[in-house]
Amino acid sequence: MSQAPSKPAPPQSPSNLDLNNIQGDILSGLPKKTETYLFFQISDAKKFRTDLRNFIPLVKTVAGTLKDRDDISKHKQGTVGGKPPLIPMAGVNIAFSHFGLKALNINDANLVDTAFLGGQKLDAGANLGDKGTGSGPSFVPDWEEPFKKDIHGVFLVAGDSHDTVNKKIGEIKQIFGVGGHTPSLTEVTTIVGDARPGDQSAHEHFGYLDGVSNPQIIGFDKNPPPGPAPVRAGAIILGKDGDANKDKREPWMVEGSFLVFRYLFQKVPEFDDFVFRNRLKGPGMTDQQGADLLGARLVGRWKSGAPIDLTPFKDDPELGRDPQRNNNFHFTAEQNFQKLCPFASHIRKTLPRADLESLGISIEKNRIMRRGVQFGPEVTKAERAAKKTSQGRGLLFACYQSSITDGFQFIQRSWVNNATFPFAETTPEVPGLDPLISASTLTDRKLSGIDPNNPSTELKLEDQWVVPRGGEYFFTPSIKGLKEKIAA
Numbered sequence: 093m094s095q096a097p098s099k100p101a102p103p104q105s106p107s108n109l110d111l112n113n114i115q116g117d118i119l120s121g122l123p124k125k126t127e128t129y130l131f132f133q134i135s136d137a138k139k140f141r142t143d144l145r146n147f148i149p150l151v152k153t154v155a156g157t158l159k160d161r162d163d164i165s166k167h168k169q170g171t172v173g174g175k176p177p178l179i180p181m182a183g184v185n186i187a188f189s190h191f192g193l194k195a196l197n198i199n200d201a202n203l204v205d206t207a208f209l210g211g212q213k214l215d216a217g218a219n220l221g222d223k224g225t226g227s228g229p230s231f232v233p234d235w236e237e238p239f240k241k242d243i244h245g246v247f248l249v250a251g252d253s254h255d256t257v258n259k260k261i262g263e264i265k266q267i268f269g270v271g272g273h274t275p276s277l278t279e280v281t282t283i284v285g286d287a288r289p290g291d292q293s294a295h296e297h298f299g300y301l302d303g304v305s306n307p308q309i310i311g312f313d314k315n316p317p318p319g320p321a322p323v324r325a326g327a328i329i330l331g332k333d334g335d336a337n338k339d340k341r342e343p344w345m346v347e348g349s350f351l352v353f354r355y356l357f358q359k360v361p362e363f364d365d366f367v368f369r370n371r372l373k374g375p376g377m378t379d380q381q382g383a384d385l386l387g388a389r390l391v392g393r394w395k396s397g398a399p400i401d402l403t404p405f406k407d408d409p410e411l412g413r414d415p416q417r418n419n420n421f422h423f424t425a426e427q428n429f430q431k432l433c434p435f436a437s438h439i440r441k442t443l444p445r446a447d448l449e450s451l452g453i454s455i456e457k458n459r460i461m462r463r464g465v466q467f468g469p470e471v472t473k474a475e476r477a478a479k480k481t482s483q484g485r486g487l488l489f490a491c492y493q494s495s496i497t498d499g500f501q502f503i504q505r506s507w508v509n510n511a512t513f514p515f516a517e518t519t520p521e522v523p524g525l526d527p528l529i530s531a532s533t534l535t536d537r538k539l540s541g542i543d544p545n546n547p548s549t550e551l552k553l554e555d556q557w558v559v560p561r562g563g564e565y566f567f568t569p570s571i572k573g574l575k576e577k578i579a580a
């Protein structure tokens with residue numbers, strides 16, 4: 093009996109990930125000079141499903157993103173002299189909140205995650221420490237108005253320019269009938285993020301190189317550079333080994349990932365002023381060098397990205413840009429001590445490496461894949477002179493994980509906002525709070541370890557330089573999940 097010719101199998105990576113099924117931002121990061129987040133509410137569930145079917149072909153998968161990245165690098169290599177113009181290119185992804193799935197009458201109980209099922213508004217007070225009024229279920233965070241509404245979903249549209257991205261957004265709006273007589277969704281708010289200009293393009297607004305350390309995925313990342321142990325795909329992707337709830341996942345959940353979005357404003361002139369006033373002092377050290385050293389100790393890396401665990405007293409830009417070396421440290425040289433890197437520095441709080449691993453505690457389930465982008469203008473001369481922010485700028489923080497309660501929420505609640513972490517009983521000093529992102533609602537905000545020669549000296553955190561003004565928890569389904577469940 094002859095068989096009908098079967099379709100060629102989709103490309104699979106050795107970790108058994110279907111790269112044509114997983115949305116692109118999760119594992120390969122949509123290439124972006126600019127990225128728009130369009131948040132929406134579903135207004136007509138039946139029509140939304142039909143429209144979604146027409147939208148799905150626009151979604152960029154991991155395979156598509158890898159191809160885009162390949163095209164970009166070939167384009168760069170093929171250019172003789174000077175900087176080549178960017179290739180016009182847009183990547184689209186989509187994610188849904190619990191409220192969106194509910195509006196579509198989809199039972200998402202087996203997504204299991206309590207943070208996702210409750211939504212970020214509910215989490216903001218009790219678990220994240222955001223400012224707000226009321227308590228318990230009636231807590232209202234001090235956020236921008238649109239984020240106080242129930243957001244059902246978000247389109248992520250990244251690209252080389254506002255032009256390309258806006259054209260793509262036009263296409264999306266047309267598919268869902270926005271601006272016509274029968275829209276199936278309404279826009280709640282749209283936020284545009286942009287890479288910073290010139291040599292600051294990969295740096296966040298305080299000036300530090302960002303996106304240096306992200307988990308390497310076993311079987312997907314071919315030659316992981318030296319650094320923290322690579323993780324099983326299930327730390328980030330649902331339904332794979334390493335996902336604690338793998339057995340509970342329904343087929344439409346497999347190869348999806350939870351997306352955490354946080355709208356974080358940064359008070360840059362105020363931060364710079366604080367760092368300068370509290371600068372470290374030492375023989376032969378200029379005021380600026382003292383300020384740079386303090387800043388590096390607050391973050392755990394110099395502005396170039398060089399880790400202070402490897403170069404504690406002087407920036408080393410070459411080390412900062414060398415992926416073979418810039419993540420190759422574990423805080424092992426100073427177990428229980430913080431001469432090289434303060435316990436509470438942003439990177440030691442958010443990824444304690446050997447502080448936990450040497451005690452036999454795995455941090456695989458706490459790893460997150462960060463995909464943020466900056467928003468807002470550069471600091472103006474007037475703001476710098478006044479040492480006061482007058483224009484909104486910051487980070488559209490985004491990260492993926494297979495569990496928000498073990499990933500983002502855990503990091504923020506149990507590490508960042510916990511003054512005694514890592515484990516004060518084994519350390520001579522109380523670590524204190526993450527100086528960048530700990531909650532302003534905590535009392536006695538301070539950290540130790542800022543002076544390498546006197547680690548018990550504490551620095552009072554006078555202000556909160558990162559202010560959360562919105563956010564939501566989403567689920568980014570696979571292409572099959574979109575087709576076979578959400579649009580079905």
Ligand code: HEM
Nearest residue numbers: 296300301302303304305356439442443487503504529558
């Ligand atoms: C405006 C807010 C923030 C700023 C300015 C900021 C800045 C940075 C910088 C400069 C780095 C070092 C470079 C790198 O490894 O990529 C970093 C790393 C990191 N950040 Fe943030 N961050 C912010 C918010 C957050 C939030 C909200 C979280 C999660 C709760 C977070 C988690 C992490 C993690 C996990 C790392 C990598 C640590 C490592 O692997 O060594 N960050 N951040």
